[in-house]
Amino acid sequence: MLQEPKALSIQETPNAIRWLRSGDRRLKPTISVIGLGYVGLCTAACFASSGFRVYGVDIDRNKIGSLTKGHSPIYEPQLELHLRKARKRRLFFPTLDLDSAVNNSAVTFVSVGTPSLKDGTIDLNYVKRSSTAVGIALARKSGWHLVVIRSTVTPTTCDSLVKPEIEASSGKKCGRSWGLCMNPEFLKEGSAIHDTLDPDRVVIGEFDRRSGEALARLYCKFLRGKVTIRRMSLVNAELVKYANNAFLAMKVSFANMVANLCEELPSADVQVVTDAIGLDKRIGSAFLRAGLGYGGSCFPKDTKAFITFAKKLDTSLLLTRATAEINRKQPLRAITLGEKLIGNLSGKRVSVLGLAFKPNTNDMREAVSIRIIRELLRRGASVVTYDPRAVGEARKIFAKSITYAESAIDCVRESDLCIIVTEWQNFKALKPRDFAKLMRQPAVVDGRRLFDAYKFSGIRFKAVGLGPASR
Numbered sequence: 463m464l465q466e467p468k469a470l471s472i473q474e475t476p477n478a479i480r481w482l483r484s485g486d487r488r489l490k491p492t493i494s495v496i497g498l499g500y501v502g503l504c505t506a507a508c509f510a511s512s513g514f515r516v517y518g519v520d521i522d523r524n525k526i527g528s529l530t531k532g533h534s535p536i537y538e539p540q541l542e543l544h545l546r547k548a549r550k551r552r553l554f555f556p557t558l559d560l561d562s563a564v565n566n567s568a569v570t571f572v573s574v575g576t577p578s579l580k581d582g583t584i585d586l587n588y589v590k591r592s593s594t595a596v597g598i599a600l601a602r603k604s605g606w607h608l609v610v611i612r613s614t615v616t617p618t619t620c621d622s623l624v625k626p627e628i629e630a631s632s633g634k635k636c637g638r639s640w641g642l643c644m645n646p647e648f649l650k651e652g653s654a655i656h657d658t659l660d661p662d663r664v665v666i667g668e669f670d671r672r673s674g675e676a677l678a679r680l681y682c683k684f685l686r687g688k689v690t691i692r693r694m695s696l697v698n699a700e701l702v703k704y705a706n707n708a709f710l711a712m713k714v715s716f717a718n719m720v721a722n723l724c725e726e727l728p729s730a731d732v733q734v735v736t737d738a739i740g741l742d743k744r745i746g747s748a749f750l751r752a753g754l755g756y757g758g759s760c761f762p763k764d765t766k767a768f769i770t771f772a773k774k775l776d777t778s779l780l781l782t783r784a785t786a787e788i789n790r791k792q793p794l795r796a797i798t799l800g801e802k803l804i805g806n807l808s809g810k811r812v813s814v815l816g817l818a819f820k821p822n823t824n825d826m827r828e829a830v831s832i833r834i835i836r837e838l839l840r841r842g843a844s845v846v847t848y849d850p851r852a853v854g855e856a857r858k859i860f861a862k863s864i865t866y867a868e869s870a871i872d873c874v875r876e877s878d879l880c881i882i883v884t885e886w887q888n889f890k891a892l893k894p895r896d897f898a899k900l901m902r903q904p905a906v907v908d909g910r911r912l913f914d915a916y917k918f919s920g921i922r923f924k925a926v927g928l929g930p931a932s933r
């Protein structure tokens with residue numbers, strides 16, 4: 463078991479409880495965060511660097527080991543900086559010991575994973591197990607404690623799973639000895655720290671008034687009052703998260719639907735079209751970008767879970783189903799466009815630039831690069847890849863079946879086709895003349911509209927959502 467620093471004393475708890483009750487601005491409650499993935503670690507790091515004492519709990523020994531040594535197990539811009547700041551102030555304590563973390567804190571955030579099961583529903587086992595463990599810890603704690611679910615969970619989970627689990631293992635009633643909130647997270651990987659410190663809004667689903675009040679006060683303190691808070695029931699907060707992601711995913715698929723039409727129309731350009739649509743204040747430009755589809759740990763999993771959840775209630779989420787279907791097909795546009803440029807891909811050397819599901823992260827969960835590479839291999843192409851951050855993750859998936867280049871230039875060298883899969887800004891350093899000089903037969907598919915297509919008129923070039931040049 464890891465040693466807890468002396469500075470972290472159980473004496474903090476009564477103060478914290480007083481603060482939660484009174485809203486006293488001078489007191490900061492100690493916090494525990496269970497599950498140190500993208501969500502939990504960013505939450506923990508930001509609270510700690512803002513002056514809160516934070517216990518970060520995980521079951522993964524390697525993760526706790528590297529955090530204890532001061533290394534972040536994930537790449538996220540500014541995360542190391544906040545972890546360093548927290549460490550310097552002795553405010554962040556990674557640990558495997560959930561029981562002491564809960565007992566030494568006043569508020570527990572639960573941010574464990576909720577991955578997809580084969581049928582599209584979510585696996586609530588991590589939420590269930592951590593709820594039981596929190597309950598066991600609460601059994602020996604005196605004083606009121608606030609439990610906050612940050613994991614994305616399908617509607618009614620807090621009421622029908624979290625609450626009964628904690629009540630059963632603690633022997634204490636929710637609303638009396640402890641409070642419960644559902645506080646969905648909306649951060650975007652790649653700008654997770656910024657989103658945590660400056661969220662568009664904080665959604666608080668509350669079991670009772672006291673729980674909601676305590677969490678609202680905590681956020682006011684953490685974000686120094688600069689925050690829009692919406693308080694609601696637990697089930698509404700659970701729904702907000704799914705509806706929010708279904709809507710954003712729909713915007714992406716909508717842009718891709720228009721892109722596919724543009725490709726059939728001489729001189730049409732989806733970027734020109736979506737840029738103009740996005741200026742309509744009723745629509746907005748965010749997420750209205752055509753490409754090879756969305757990936758990552760949230761949109762694919764959350765849309766699937768939303769659809770299957772609704773199906774159980776005999777409700778068909780037609781729009782979300784269409785969103786998911788468009789997205790299922792979209793990565794393969796890269797192959798279609800590539801074949802239009804160089805014909806049959808069998809025996810060809812294809813360079814794939816970008817592996818992470820988006821720039822500024824090393825996360826490859828449900829990355830579209832995975833589908834594209836598998837399809838290229840299936841068609842007999844040899845694949846060479848490069849990503850500034852995600853090569854380690856890619857090796858776990860593809861092992862020796864593909865080649866890993868040391869740089870974008872090395873990746874492109876001697877290839878027959880290059881596909882831009884992730885829009886890392888530093889790929890922009892490659893100019894049309896570089897492709898012309900380095901590649902065996904220069905042909906580029908811009909799957910993310912990274913380049914100015916009009917500058918590539920000298921070489922074979924196709925981009926998502928760009929119609930053929932008019933004669």
Ligand code: NAD
Nearest residue numbers: 497498499500501520521522574575576588592613614647
């Ligand atoms: P993750 O898989 O990266 O991390 C989850 C962590 O929880 C892992 O480190 C795991 O070891 C740990 N864990 C599991 N069971 C535990 C237990 N009993 N005790 C302690 N630790 C435990 O997940 P993530 O990407 O951080 O997502 C967490 C939740 O937040 C999910 O429900 C996800 O849908 C949601 N979410 C994620 C994002 C995102 O961009 N990643 C954004 C918004 C919401």
